[in-house]
Amino acid sequence: MSVVLVVLDCVRPDHVGCYGYQRGTTPNLDAFAATATRFDNAITAGVWTLPSMASMMTGLYPSQHCLNRADRALGRDLVTLPQRLAEAGWRTAGFTANPHGGRTFQLDRGFQEFHEFWGVPGADHGGLLGRGYRWVRPRLRDAVKRSQALTATAIRLQRRRAEASGGSGSRLADAAAAWIRRARGDQRPFFALVHLMESHVPYAPAREHLQRFLDEAGRRRVAKLDHDGMGYLAGANPLGGDDLALIGSLYDATISYGDELLGRVLDAAGDDPDTLVAITADHGQQLGEHRMMGHFFSVYDTLARVPLLLRHPELPAGVVQRPVQSVDLHPTVLETAGLDPGPGWSCAVSLRARSDHRPVLVTEYLEPDLTRFARFRDFDPAPFDRELRALRHDGWKYIWSSDGREELYDVTGDPGETRDLAGAADGGERLRDFRLLHEEWQVEMQRHAAGDAADVALEADVAATLRALGYFD
Amino acid sequence: MERRYRARRRLGSCCSGTARGGRAILGSGGVPTTATTGTRGRRARRVALIGLDCGTPELLFERYADDMPTLGRLRRQALWGSLESTAPPLSIPAWLSMLTGRTPGELGVYGFRNRTDHGYGGLAFATSRWVRVPRVWDLLGQAGRDSVLIGVPGTYPPSPLRGSMVTCFMTPSTDAQFTFPADLREEVQRVTGGYTIDVAGFRSEDKARVAQQIFDMTEQRFALARHLATTRPWDFLAVADMGPDRLHHGFWGACDPGHPRYRPGNAYEHVVRDYYRALDRHLAGLLEVLPDDTTVAIASDHGARPMLGGFCLNEWLVREGLLVLAEPPAGPTPIGKAAIDWSRTTAWGDGGFYGRLFLNVEGREPLGTVPRRDYESVREHIASRIERLPDPVGRPLGNRVLRPGELYPEVRGAAPDLIVYFGDLRWRAVGSLGLGHGLYTSENDTGPDDANHSEQGVLVLAGEGLSHGRQEGLSIYDVAPTLQALLGLPAAAGQRGRVLG
Numbered sequence: 001m002s003v004v005l006v007v008l009d010c011v012r013p014d015h016v017g018c019y020g021y022q023r024g025t026t027p028n029l030d031a032f033a034a035t036a037t038r039f040d041n042a043i044t045a046g047v048w049t050l051p052s053m054a055s056m057m058t059g060l061y062p063s064q065h066c067l068n069r070a071d072r073a074l075g076r077d078l079v080t081l082p083q084r085l086a087e088a089g090w091r092t093a094g095f096t097a098n099p100h101g102g103r104t105f106q107l108d109r110g111f112q113e114f115h116e117f118w119g120v121p122g123a124d125h126g127g128l129l130g131r132g133y134r135w136v137r138p139r140l141r142d143a144v145k146r147s148q149a150l151t152a153t154a155i156r157l158q159r160r161r162a163e164a165s166g167g168s169g170s171r172l173a174d175a176a177a178a179w180i181r182r183a184r185g186d187q188r189p190f191f192a193l194v195h196l197m198e199s200h201v202p203y204a205p206a207r208e209h210l211q212r213f214l215d216e217a218g219r220r221r222v223a224k225l226d227h228d229g230m231g232y233l234a235g236a237n238p239l240g241g242d243d244l245a246l247i248g249s250l251y252d253a254t255i256s257y258g259d260e261l262l263g264r265v266l267d268a269a270g271d272d273p274d275t276l277v278a279i280t281a282d283h284g285q286q287l288g289e290h291r292m293m294g295h296f297f298s299v300y301d302t303l304a305r306v307p308l309l310l311r312h313p314e315l316p317a318g319v320v321q322r323p324v325q326s327v328d329l330h331p332t333v334l335e336t337a338g339l340d341p342g343p344g345w346s347c348a349v350s351l352r353a354r355s356d357h358r359p360v361l362v363t364e365y366l367e368p369d370l371t372r373f374a375r376f377r378d379f380d381p382a383p384f385d386r387e388l389r390a391l392r393h394d395g396w397k398y399i400w401s402s403d404g405r406e407e408l409y410d411v412t413g414d415p416g417e418t419r420d421l422a423g424a425a426d427g428g429e430r431l432r433d434f435r436l437l438h439e440e441w442q443v444e445m446q447r448h449a450a451g452d453a454a455d456v457a458l459e460a461d462v463a464a465t466l467r468a469l470g471y472f473d
Numbered sequence: 474m475e476r477r478y479r480a481r482r483r484l485g486s487c488c489s490g491t492a493r494g495g496r497a498i499l500g501s502g503g504v505p506t507t508a509t510t511g512t513r514g515r516r517a518r519r520v521a522l523i524g525l526d527c528g529t530p531e532l533l534f535e536r537y538a539d540d541m542p543t544l545g546r547l548r549r550q551a552l553w554g555s556l557e558s559t560a561p562p563l564s565i566p567a568w569l570s571m572l573t574g575r576t577p578g579e580l581g582v583y584g585f586r587n588r589t590d591h592g593y594g595g596l597a598f599a600t601s602r603w604v605r606v607p608r609v610w611d612l613l614g615q616a617g618r619d620s621v622l623i624g625v626p627g628t629y630p631p632s633p634l635r636g637s638m639v640t641c642f643m644t645p646s647t648d649a650q651f652t653f654p655a656d657l658r659e660e661v662q663r664v665t666g667g668y669t670i671d672v673a674g675f676r677s678e679d680k681a682r683v684a685q686q687i688f689d690m691t692e693q694r695f696a697l698a699r700h701l702a703t704t705r706p707w708d709f710l711a712v713a714d715m716g717p718d719r720l721h722h723g724f725w726g727a728c729d730p731g732h733p734r735y736r737p738g739n740a741y742e743h744v745v746r747d748y749y750r751a752l753d754r755h756l757a758g759l760l761e762v763l764p765d766d767t768t769v770a771i772a773s774d775h776g777a778r779p780m781l782g783g784f785c786l787n788e789w790l791v792r793e794g795l796l797v798l799a800e801p802p803a804g805p806t807p808i809g810k811a812a813i814d815w816s817r818t819t820a821w822g823d824g825g826f827y828g829r830l831f832l833n834v835e836g837r838e839p840l841g842t843v844p845r846r847d848y849e850s851v852r853e854h855i856a857s858r859i860e861r862l863p864d865p866v867g868r869p870l871g872n873r874v875l876r877p878g879e880l881y882p883e884v885r886g887a888a889p890d891l892i893v894y895f896g897d898l899r900w901r902a903v904g905s906l907g908l909g910h911g912l913y914t915s916e917n918d919t920g921p922d923d924a925n926h927s928e929q930g931v932l933v934l935a936g937e938g939l940s941h942g943r944q945e946g947l948s949i950y951d952v953a954p955t956l957q958a959l960l961g962l963p964a965a966a967g968q969r970g971r972v973l974g
Contacts, residue, residue, distance in 0.1 A: 066605060071590050071886065200643060367602050371594030377810055385645075387602075402630045404648040439633070439654050446633040453605060455581070455885050457591070460836060467839075 002190045003276045003333050004180060004269045009049065009098055009197035010295065012284035013307040015255055025255040028263035041323040042308035044283050049100035052282040053107055054235065057081050059330030061362060063445045066365040067105060070471065071455035074106040081108025082328050085191045088339055091183055095176040096195035097168050098464045107455065115175055117168035118465040148236040149311060152226035155202060162204035166329045167197050173261035177257050177268035184270065194265050195430055198258035199285065201227065201470050203250045205257040214251040222246045229294035229470065234376040244288035263332055273313050276336055280326050281306040297368060299390040299399060300417055304363040304438045310351060323361050323392060324351055360437055361392040380427060391438055398434035518936065519767045520898040520959050524625065524713030526564055527721050528773030528931045531556040541753040547769065551935035552973060554944045560880050561827045561892055562926045564773035565599055567949060568626040571774060572608045574953035574968030578888065579882020580604065584825060588887035591837045596808040596823065598643065603629050609953055610634050612962050613709050621701045623712040624688040624694060634965035637705050642671040642715050664700045665693045675719040676920025683723045684744055688751060691716035699762050708960060720748050721777040726925035728827030734923060737821055768936025768959050772952060776927040783903040783914045786822040786893040805918065811906050815840035820855060824904025824918065824928045828893035852890055859893055865913045870896050898925050939974060
């Protein structure tokens with residue numbers, strides 16, 4: 001028994017073919033889906049990479065592992081999935097392009113080999129050129145950041161550079177594929193985590209994918225757009241409906257590119273029935289829905305829903321409607337490996353469980369980082385200063401907000417979450433039930449809080465990569 | 474309450490079908506509500522902590538001692554004295570330290586607002602989420618016993634506890650969730666007739682409004698404490714009132730002939746005395762409803778002293794050539810909004826009751842200019858310049874410069890490189906630029922303010938088995954281990970301080 005876990009950063013299920021999307025974004029994933037179990041209602045625990053990956057690796061919720069800020073690393077006492085497997089004699093390797101899923105935050109814990117691929121040109125280059133680049137870039141950035149027009153230009157240049165360099169995804173996929181091929185020749189079971197981030201900003205798909213989703217006029221227009229998501233939130237970058245549609249097409253091209261890379265990993269994993277292959281995303285991406293952009297400050301389904309496909313020797317191929325969470329991968333893999341999920345507690349449930357009964361599915365966004373709005377001098381970010389927690393139960397979704405703005409959606413009838421029923425008369429009793437459920441859930445989480453996250457020291461290349469990905473504004 | 478427990482069973486029955494089962498969690502009852510013996514052979518008791526934010530020994534023990542007969546009676550049967558606060562003596566780190574037994578360095582909290590990383594993004598408010606070590610009520614809850622918390626600084630956003638919580642002055646408004654459990658909100662609103670989180674805009678010239686709100690808030694806080702103390706089960710009751718702090722900031726100058734703003738015969742000359750008389754009556758009302766076996770602790774996070782003026786820290790750094798602006802400020806500009814030429818800046822500061830100085834370090838800050846090998850020498854150079862600064866008439870200002878690495882056993886988060894007490898906290902640090910009146914100001918950049926914080930708060934601890942009389946050398950770090958010992962809980966790993974007795 002071996003396990004390959006592929007995480008597709010920022011990929012929303014409603015832009016994936018086997019989930020009903022019609023633009024042919026994911027041929028490889030769709031072919032895989034034909035032989036796999038597809039979970040139609042999979043929910044992530046965290047809406048950005050750090051909390052979400054920490055949840056996947058530990059089986060804990062963000063309230064428990066506390067990795068809600070980019071200055072915290074995994075607490076010393078937390079045991080990760082690869083750690084458990086390595087202790088049981090497995091070979092473990094991780095491949096990631098996202099610093100928030102990497103060594104800086106101690107999410108490499110338990111991997112005997114961990115390979116980080118920074119896609120930012122210059123960030124991982126030594127020599128004079130790299131040094132010069134690292135010197136110029138932040139100075140340039142600081143000079144331009146007060147001006148929205150210059151920010152847009154800087155992001156544009158960054159995209160162009162990333163396009164020209166092809167990013168790091170191709171190198172990552174090849175390295176992971178080679179490792180998996182070697183590991184398959186070995187007698188020992190293995191666990192490989194492959195975290196691809198082609199669909200993260202700056203969107204820079206390989207040219208042939210771009211051409212499939214945007215015609216020449218569209219490519220010209222999308223290249224000229226301001227891609228600054230924080231600017232969009234702050235009202236400094238007013239993108240219209242057509243602009244958003246173009247960005248959506250560009251996003252599709254990135255998914256298509258990621259799917260090509262996924263194909264290389266799946267080829268390497270082969271169709272050995274004894275290898276469990278899981279494909280999911282750490283979170284979705286907001287593309288203007290609810291007037292939101294990027295993957296912060298919200299827990300709407302544009303972020304909370306993720307694709308989840310599992311080729312598992314004991315699960316029949318097909319579609320499962322039962323709601324599940326990506327943290328559920330943790331007990332599922334341990335159980336498949338014949339290991340006890342162990343001490344500690346989480347709400348994670350093995351994906352093999354047949355029961356439809358699950359108390360509640362939860363997505364959290366905690367400790368909003370308002371310093372990302374600092375460059376907008378006249379913008380008051382107070383409306384974004386709230387913690388959010390979405391609870392899903394019985395086809396309904398309740399959003400708790402620390403500032404008291406509750407929301408309630410019938411996500412079966414209104415999957416776009418367009419009609420907030422919190423104020424509606426029939427929302428009353430449901431609202432009360434959800435409040436109780438929320439309280440109980442918090443009490444249980446608190447009781448099992450894993451607590452003391454460690455501090456983070458940022459290396460210069462990691463900091464440069466994070467900046468290029470749009471963090472630290 | 475009843476509803477809560479009913480709901481817990483419901484969630485439990487759901488979880489018990491899971492792979493791991495909810496049994497272990499949900500069957501953790503059976504711990505007696507009152508443990509029989511505590512550490513040091515004491516009988517575990519109930520403890521009521523009455524927090525007076527900014528409670529000052531010179532006022533409570535001396536100047537207004539005769540106006541506070543209840544406190545006086547309690548003191549005669551108590552261990553009491555000045556309580557040395559945290560460095561820096563600010564509500565948020567101090568209350569967190571008092572109730573965790575950890576230093577600000579270990580908590581990574583150096584003020585209300587803190588840097589979240591070494592970027593230039595400015596400061597973020599420290600909230601309850603920043604606290605990653607157990608507080609007294611967490612430890613008590615783990616032992617299966619209940620707490621009631623009202624207004625304890627550092628509790629917003631509310632986190633679940635065994636018991637009830639009304640959050641602190643950092644709560645944005647009563648529209649936010651400010652209680653745990655959430656449905657306690659209606660009851661709080663009903664009992665108080667609309668809960669006042671804090672005196673809105675207490676740095677105001679509208680003194681009549683501010684005074685009225687301070688009196689009302691304190692009355693309300695104690696009324697709520699009486700209500701919850703008598704309607705909820707508890708082993709630990711903690712109520713903290715911001716009234717004294719707001720009063721000292723707003724009215725010290727009206728009452729103290731030694732204060733530069735003092736005008737004899739002003740309308741508010743006796744407002745502080747009147748407040749402490751009222752506070753004493755509220756205190757009596759609360760003590761009266763506490764069960765006889767309760768140990769009572771009255772504590773403050775820090776004290777106050779008259780503020781003589783403000784020193785413009787960033788203005789000074791600009792004059793010294795250590796802070797370089799890309800363009801001069803058009804008018805009064807907070808440092809976070811100023812156009813700074815980071816690539817030529819050595820250091821910048823943030824204002825408040827104390828000054829925080831940050832060095833722009835190569836490889837740490839995005840545009841760092843101070844090479845790491847020069848860090849110590851640059852820092853010491855700036856520190857010695859600050860220590861030698863004169864006051865407006867040329868006498869030594871008496872600044873104290875502290876280094877986090879020397880203050881705390883561990884320095885977490887993005888700490889200031891230097892902590893500066895201007896005039897040993899008689900002067901405030903002004904962070905804004907472009908105020909246009911040189912380095913010294915009698916006005917405060919964030920509104921009129923008469924008082925600064927001092928490092929000495931108060932502690933009065935009365936209960937069975939405790940010694941009586943004044944004690945010297947009491948530290949804020951002693952409070953958590955002492956409360957825990959009184960409650961029959963052991964000290965937690967990593968806690969500082971000693972058990973008082």
